[in-house]
Amino acid sequence: MPFKDGDDQPLDAAGIAARAAMVEQAGLDGVWIQDSMIPGVMRPEPLLWLLPAAAATNSIEIGTSIFIVPLRHPVDLAQRFLTLRALTNDRFTAGVGAGSSKPSHDTMGVDFHDRFRLLHEEMDTIRRLCDGETVGAANLDPWPSVKGGPRFVIGAWHSEASLRRAVTEYDGWMCSAGRTNLETMAEAIKRYRALGGKRAMVSTCPVDLSAPTQRMGDDDPFNLMCDPAEAARRLERLAALGFDDVLLVKRDHTGRTKMFETDLDPGEIALIRALLPPDETRPWHEERAARTPAPSTPAPGARGGRQDVFDRRVTSVTLDGDGKVTAIGGEFGVRSRASTIIDIQNGAHTYHLEAGGRRVDVIVTQDDGRRQLSAPDGQDGADALPGLPATEGAAL
Numbered sequence: 216m217p218f219k220d221g222d223d224q225p226l227d228a229a230g231i232a233a234r235a236a237m238v239e240q241a242g243l244d245g246v247w248i249q250d251s252m253i254p255g256v257m258r259p260e261p262l263l264w265l266l267p268a269a270a271a272t273n274s275i276e277i278g279t280s281i282f283i284v285p286l287r288h289p290v291d292l293a294q295r296f297l298t299l300r301a302l303t304n305d306r307f308t309a310g311v312g313a314g315s316s317k318p319s320h321d322t323m324g325v326d327f328h329d330r331f332r333l334l335h336e337e338m339d340t341i342r343r344l345c346d347g348e349t350v351g352a353a354n355l356d357p358w359p360s361v362k363g364g365p366r367f368v369i370g371a372w373h374s375e376a377s378l379r380r381a382v383t384e385y386d387g388w389m390c391s392a393g394r395t396n397l398e399t400m401a402e403a404i405k406r407y408r409a410l411g412g413k414r415a416m417v418s419t420c421p422v423d424l425s426a427p428t429q430r431m432g433d434d435d436p437f438n439l440m441c442d443p444a445e446a447a448r449r450l451e452r453l454a455a456l457g458f459d460d461v462l463l464v465k466r467d468h469t470g471r472t473k474m475f476e477t478d479l480d481p482g483e484i485a486l487i488r489a490l491l492p493p494d495e496t497r498p499w500h501e502e503r504a505a506r507t508p509a510p511s512t513p514a515p516g517a518r519g520g521r522q523d524v525f526d527r528r529v530t531s532v533t534l535d536g537d538g539k540v541t542a543i544g545g546e547f548g549v550r551s552r553a554s555t556i557i558d559i560q561n562g563a564h565t566y567h568l569e570a571g572g573r574r575v576d577v578i579v580t581q582d583d584g585r586r587q588l589s590a591p592d593g594q595d596g597a598d599a600l601p602g603l604p605a606t607e608g609a610a611l
Contacts, residue, residue: 216246216268217465218259219476231264232271234479241484242493245276247310247462249419249475250283252319258475262295269303276497277303280389280418280462281312281370284341285333286323290353292337293344293364297357300365310389310418311338312370315563328525335380338367342384370418375548378407387414392437393421393464397452399553400437404457417453418462422446424486426468434553434586440468447490454491463487529568529577531604540588540600543577556586570602 216234219225226234235246246268251258261279269277277299284292299307313330314320320327344355345364357364368387371377381388388407390400404415421438428441431449439446453461465477472478524547533542533549542551543566550558556579558564566577568590575590577600590600 221478228267231267235268236271239272247278247280252322278308280310283314289337289340293341300361308366310368382410382412389416391419393419398433416460421466422463423466423468526565
C-alpha cells in the first residue's frame with residue numbers, strides 16, 4: 216500500500232480504502248504495509264493504516280511486512296493483534312520480525328543487539344496472551360472468535376535457527392527481496408522446506424514494469440524493475456524455487472517519488488495481475504499447524520541482558536576450486552558467502568578475524584561484478600581472508 220497519492224499528499228482513509236478496493240477488484244491477493252521508525256523519515260503506524268483497507272475489502276489478506284515487535288510492549292501488541300483479527304474477519308496476517316535498522320531501535324531506546332532475543336521472548340508472550348493464558352499480571356480473555364490471535368509469519372534472516380523457528384513456532388516465513396538476493400533466497404527456501412516449512416513469502420520486491428530491463432544476476436537484489444515479459448520470467452523462477460507469495464512495492468525508476476510513496480496505477484495493477492495465471496488457493500485459509508511451545512518467558516516488560524552476538528569472529532573459511540570463499544565459520548556456526556554479504560551490507564552483523572595479532576574487519580568487495588568477502592590487506596587476491604584454516608568444498 217502506498218503512503219501518498221499522485222499529488223504527493225498523504226492518503227486519507229478514503230484514499231487508502233479506494234486503493235485497497237482497486238487491488239481486490241484487480242484480482243490480487245492482499246494489501247500489506249511496512250513498519251519503520253527511522254529518524255527523519257515519516258512512516259504511518261501500520262495497524263491503523265490497514266483499518267480503512269480492511270473496511271473497503273471483503274476477501275483479500277491484510278498484513279504487515281514486517282511489524283517490528285521489539286519496539287512495542289507485548290501486551291499492547293497482543294490486544295491490537297486480537298482486535299485486528301476481529302475487524303478483518305480473520306483476514307489479518309501479522310508479519311513480525313526483529314527489525315534490521317539500528318536507528319529505529321535507537322528511537323525507542325531498545326538495544327539493537329538485543330533485538331532477536333526480545334523478538335522471541337515477546338512473541339511468546341503475545342501468543343500466550345492470544346491463547347487466553349495469564350502472563351505475569353496480564354490476561355486479555357480473548358473472545359472465542361479471535362482466540363489464538365492472527366496468523367504469525369516471521370520475517371527473518373536465513374540462519375538455521377530462524378528457519379527452524381519459522382517451522383515450529385510460526386505460520387510461515389518471509390524473506391526480503393530488497394535485502395537479499397536470488398542466490399541466498401534459493402539456498403534458504405531449500406533448507407526451510409527440508410525442515411518442514413509450509414508458507415514461504417518474498418517481501419519488499421520493487422516493481423516498475425515501465426523501467427528499462429537490465430540483467431539481474433543471482434547475486435543481485437531480486438526485483439521486477441523490467442518489462443512485463445521479463446517480470447513474468449522472474450516470478451516463474453521464484454515459483455519454481457517454491458515461494459508461495461510475493462509482496463510488491465511500487466517503485467518509480469525515474470526517482471521522482473520515493474519508495475513507499477509511489478501511488479498505484481490501475482493500468483499497471485492489471486499488468487501485474489496478468490504476469491502469472493490466477494491461483495485460487497489461499498495459503499491463509501489453510502488450517503494452522505500446532506505451534507511447538509517455547510520456553511517460558513519473563514513477565515511482560517522484563518528485558519534481560521544481551522545475548523545476541525553482533526560482532527562475529529571468523530575462525531575458518533571454505534573455498535571453492537578457484538580459491539573463492541564460499542562459507543565462513545566461527546562460534547556463531549557456519550554462514551555461506553551470500554548470507555555473510557547480506558549480513559554485512561544490511562548491518563545485521565559485523566565479521567572480523569585476527570591476523571598478526573590484530574583485528575581485521577571482513578568487508579564486501581566487487582570482483583568482475585560479483586560480490587566477494589575479503590580483508591582489506593588480503594595477501595591472496597580480492598577474495599582473501601588471510602591466516603585462517605581453509606577447506607575446499609561447495610557453499611553451504
